[in-house]
Amino acid sequence: MPDKPNNQERQTTRWKSDDRIVPLKREGQPRGSKPGNAGAGKAVRPSRDSSDPPPTPSGGTLVLDRLDRITKRAETQPEEEFNNLFSLLTYELLWYAFRKLKRDKAPGVDGVTVDQYEEHLRENLQDLTARLHRGAYHPQPSLRCDIPKGNGKTRPLGIACVEDKIVQRAVVMILERIYEVDFCDTSYGFRPGRSCHQALSVLGQIIATRKVSWISDADIRGFFDNVCHERMVELLRQRIADPKMLALIGRFLKAGVMIEGRREDTDDGVPQGSVLSPLLANVYLHYVLDQWFQREVQPRLRGEAYIVRYADDFICAFELESDARRFQEVLPKRLARFSLEVAEEKTQLLRFGRFARRDCQRRGEGAPGTFDFLGFTHYCGQSRAKRFKLKRRTAKKKFKAKVRDLKNWFHRHLTTPLSEVWATLNAKLRGHYLYYGINDNWPWLMKFRGMAKKLAYRWLNRRSQSKSKNWRQFYAYMDRFPLASPTKLTDLIAMARTR
Numbered sequence: 001m002p003d004k005p006n007n008q009e010r011q012t013t014r015w016k017s018d019d020r021i022v023p024l025k026r027e028g029q030p031r032g033s034k035p036g037n038a039g040a041g042k043a044v045r046p047s048r049d050s051s052d053p054p055p056t057p058s059g060g061t062l063v064l065d066r067l068d069r070i071t072k073r074a075e076t077q078p079e080e081e082f083n084n085l086f087s088l089l090t091y092e093l094l095w096y097a098f099r100k101l102k103r104d105k106a107p108g109v110d111g112v113t114v115d116q117y118e119e120h121l122r123e124n125l126q127d128l129t130a131r132l133h134r135g136a137y138h139p140q141p142s143l144r145c146d147i148p149k150g151n152g153k154t155r156p157l158g159i160a161c162v163e164d165k166i167v168q169r170a171v172v173m174i175l176e177r178i179y180e181v182d183f184c185d186t187s188y189g190f191r192p193g194r195s196c197h198q199a200l201s202v203l204g205q206i207i208a209t210r211k212v213s214w215i216s217d218a219d220i221r222g223f224f225d226n227v228c229h230e231r232m233v234e235l236l237r238q239r240i241a242d243p244k245m246l247a248l249i250g251r252f253l254k255a256g257v258m259i260e261g262r263r264e265d266t267d268d269g270v271p272q273g274s275v276l277s278p279l280l281a282n283v284y285l286h287y288v289l290d291q292w293f294q295r296e297v298q299p300r301l302r303g304e305a306y307i308v309r310y311a312d313d314f315i316c317a318f319e320l321e322s323d324a325r326r327f328q329e330v331l332p333k334r335l336a337r338f339s340l341e342v343a344e345e346k347t348q349l350l351r352f353g354r355f356a357r358r359d360c361q362r363r364g365e366g367a368p369g370t371f372d373f374l375g376f377t378h379y380c381g382q383s384r385a386k387r388f389k390l391k392r393r394t395a396k397k398k399f400k401a402k403v404r405d406l407k408n409w410f411h412r413h414l415t416t417p418l419s420e421v422w423a424t425l426n427a428k429l430r431g432h433y434l435y436y437g438i439n440d441n442w443p444w445l446m447k448f449r450g451m452a453k454k455l456a457y458r459w460l461n462r463r464s465q466s467k468s469k470n471w472r473q474f475y476a477y478m479d480r481f482p483l484a485s486p487t488k489l490t491d492l493i494a495m496a497r498t499r
Helices: 007-019 062-076 091-099 114-118 121-133 162-182 196-209 229-236 243-253 277-300 321-336 356-362 396-412 418-436 442-463 471-480 492-497
Strands: 142-148 154-159 214-219 257-259 262-264 305-310 313-318 348-351 371-373 376-382 388-394
Touching: 062 091, 062 162, 091 121, 091 162, 114 121, 114 162, 121 162, 162 243, 162 277, 196 305, 196 313, 196 376, 196 388, 196 492, 214 321, 214 371, 229 243, 229 277, 277 305, 277 321, 313 321, 313 371, 321 348, 348 356, 388 396, 388 442, 396 418, 396 442, 418 442, 442 471
Parallel strands: 142 257
Antiparallel strands: 142 154, 214 313, 214 348, 257 262, 305 313, 371 376, 376 388
């Protein structure tokens, strides 16, 4: 019987196996610096809670260490293709992926909840791991759910089964190690350690301090519904050479949706609500928009130009009008190459920035225009010292939608106990203040609170006509059970200084 390998030999074997993840450099591909993060914005390493049972009998952490090495290879080898990624879908990684799932989400087509799946977690994950590696795992269709939008339309969301969420989350944990190194620093949506407020802060700093006189506010029509699957796989192949991983992603894209008990194919698009979709969307727009803007657009312009993107929402800022108009002419052609199109009715070019008010007056154009980004209307204002100041307020469309949602929520809870409704209402208000509570937006926070107060008053009186309250009685109740008020604002200007 041969001798068992010692620890050093096992470690050497493991490293050799890991080297198979990244093959040799592709022929004919030049080396050089890439316009990415240069190591910033790395994927977050999953935490290991000592109170939880270990994911393997030995409590091993091999897969997390391998993920760390992938990040290092991605940083040092920006042109390499990664192979053998599918082998990282181990029991251990699936365990960590399960730990990241939210428990209060609706179940998928199989009706299984996170808590139910956890009752036999070890057996379920062992079976899932085995099916993955023998090719017997097939994603189930997502359950279609339509969420109302602010414009009266609905946004289709896909609710995946727990098992599919686990596998998708594990795939994201692998791919993030590569793409968080690759992604440009101008991208903020659905990325670890990044937020809407950071995107707003950076955009504000650009407009306030750089040579910006024009804003291109463009919109991609139905982006998530029109992502081309074939193009998506082509773009993924620039960094991923593992056919099993690419095939798995392809199966998720083609899994279909269940609508009123009927399965429908998904020939295009990425389902909103999916764990995997945000990352795939970022990969798509990284190549289609971010990298193209840095590598091809900016070098061809005469003046300065900048882009800030959050998911499929983006704003481009230009020094010169001619550059801005050239960009708007070229953008539809660029998007068309990837089966996307510009929503012309939502696209505008406007004079904006430190000198916009002066230039508009000289040309008799009236006041500078405004644009909406991430739920805020941006407009040219003045500080107390009469200097230019970029100001923001809650966008009217978003404000009306939030009020409408609150009104509908009250209507659905006419018989719910008062204490429960009041606690939830305050939670909703605090959530609103947390996002919309930024510089210069205090009046609109108080306006929203005022609308919430009126709706609460109406709701109280609709519960029982015999116990109707007048405003004096209502204010007396509010003295005992206060309605949440904004306490502080997020300083986006200070946030920009700390970057």
